[in-house]
């Protein structure tokens with residue numbers, strides 16, 4: 001039996017160390033210019049509420065300071081449903097972001113052509129005047145709709161309001177087309193609702209959790225990992241489908257080491273077995289679903305034996321694992337995953353998972369998927385936003401009609417001039433996202449950047465993207481600012497406050513201040529008519545029956561649900577927000593758009609001789625590329641490694657720990673070498689690496705040149721025709737033992 005402690009210890013790989021050090025002060029000593037001195041252990045009894053910005057899970061917590069008023073530690077808020085009072089390893093390392101001496105410190109304006117990082121320091125006034133004038137010029141010449149916001153993080157609300165007030169509707173988060181978009185479209189077309197964030201998975205009460213290419217534990221989504229540990233303690237069966245023996249696989253009753261790129265065949269075979277064996281929830285299917293007979297016909301030939309030839313998984317294993325799901329139903333979750341942009345048929349693969357959940361009756365049932373509720377935080381009154389004359393959709397006539405959010409890669413495509421495009425973007429505001437690492441095919445991203453008349457980057461750290469900006473605006477970290485009220489959905493509706501624990505270091509400013517000042521300079525001040533952020537937040541909170549004073553004291557406020565509908569009630573009549581009002585096993589929305597209404601398996605390209613499929617993922621102590629320079633987290637994991645099967649390593653003569661270069665099918669070689677990790681825990685046909693390393697910006701003194709970047713090896717993009725998601729797992733790598741000549745020379 002695996003206990004919670006075992007699970008966290010294994011999944012954390014250093015969590016223990018962090019728990020001791022980061023909540024004490026050991027790791028802070030490693031900071032080159034740590035502001036902490038002798039009295040670190042004296043704790044100020046005051047604490048300020050925050051919600052974590054190290055990842056999008058947004059756990060609420062408390063920031064403590066030492067006697068000198070310096071930030072000392074962060075712990076979870078017991079009232080918070082996202083964290084249950086406990087932060088994950090990355091979250092406890094949050095102060096490393098604040099103390100990082102490599103931070104952006106003052107506004108910068110480019111002085112030489114793009115491609116050279118030559119900037120001069122500017123005052124805020126000068127930098128914002130420069131941006132405002134440029135934006136107004138672009139609006140006059142091309143129209144305000146030729147500006148776009150690309151954002152990830154809390155500042156998006158303020159910059160979003162700014163760009164909408166300006167007259168543009170193009171606001172994109174890479175977390176949609178590069179991450180969760182296909183699953184959201186799949187669940188909307190099936191259930192009429194998305195999965196959301198945090199996911200509405202009722203893991204704490206599940207009896208069977210199926211993870212497909214999803215490595216919870218290494219992927220440290222705090223609340224989910226805690227619930228998974230609890231579920232394991234209570235005897236839940238875990239089924240993990242992954243070519244890699246992940247931490248989750250090590251906790252699983254069944255590990256299905258699938259041949260990469262064949263998951264859809266497995267899902268269809270599972271659907272076949274569950275229907276043929278009559279293991280589906282007959283009452284639920286009859287009452288709530290549409291298209292069962294079409295589905296039954298569709299999967300008739302898709303037997304486990306058929307899937308065996310594709311997936312390499314034994315038919316008996318497919319049947320046994322299907323039986324486990326049926327035994328647990330409806331307390332079973334085929335987890336929808338998060339980063340699901342793999343092979344370009346991702347909406348269809350996610351649809352197959354949604355269908356399986358529907359057959360097992362887990363949607364709306366305890367231990368399956370609960371019905372979340374959100375607090376509706378009112379907006380500060382402002383004039384209506386002008387209607388944009390064109391949007392990003394005009395650049396893709398007839399395409400991606402089922403995508404309900406803007407596609408970041410679509411903005412990028414529509415920035416490169418083409419006769420067929422109605423709108424070429426001329427200005428980007430980029431906030432909190434290192435686009436050169438988040439959007440695949442960085443060559444294309446750079447091509448788009450070269451077409452821009454203005455690129456503004458607002459961030460806390462110098463990243464690859466800041467090097468290409470015309471103006472760089474230094475945002476203060478989440479520990480130094482107020483932000484929007486967190487209102488994410490959960491079992492109970494709740495709000496959380498982030499407030500500054502300390503004054504901003506250097507000449508940095510919060511997003512709300514930057515947006516408001518810029519709005520004033522652009523003649524849009526009426527959209528930001530509050531005098532202070534405190535006034536605005538207090539007004540919002542009072543509409544909800546709270547106040548800023550109360551939230552500063554309690555940090556998190558949880559409300560009772562409006563309806564008793566966390567799960568469907570027995571016999572309850574339900575109308576789903578689909579064309580038929582039913583859960584659509586057969587999707588009428590997809591059929592209307594000319595796509596397959598039922599998911600079909602189509603084979604994907606195989607690696608060429610001597611190449612291996614590049615798979616990538618997460619480690620529990622890092623978030624994307626944004627934490628690689630964090631002194632606290634870097635100590636836990638300084639570089640990534642390439643996981644290589646021993647048979648393959650033997651053929652190439654690669655030793656464990658040896659540094660090698662990876663080169664992809666297009667001849668792109670990693671800028672830096674990566675350490676080989678020779679392990680039986682990965683199939684022979686795959687190579688795995690953790691995302692977010694191999695930074696090329698020398699201003700990141702700790703992260704520069706550490707490990708290799710998977711992003712630069714992802715040059716082939718398999719676009720999902722349904723919603724424009726950028727499939728990134730169609731890339732293959734081989735091994736090299738030296739850098740490319742030009743890199744060696746430089």
Ligand code: SF4
Pocket residue numbers: 052053054055056057058059083086087088089090091092220221222223
């Ligand atoms: S999961 Fe961890 S990193 Fe993400 S918000 Fe929560 S504490 Fe922060």
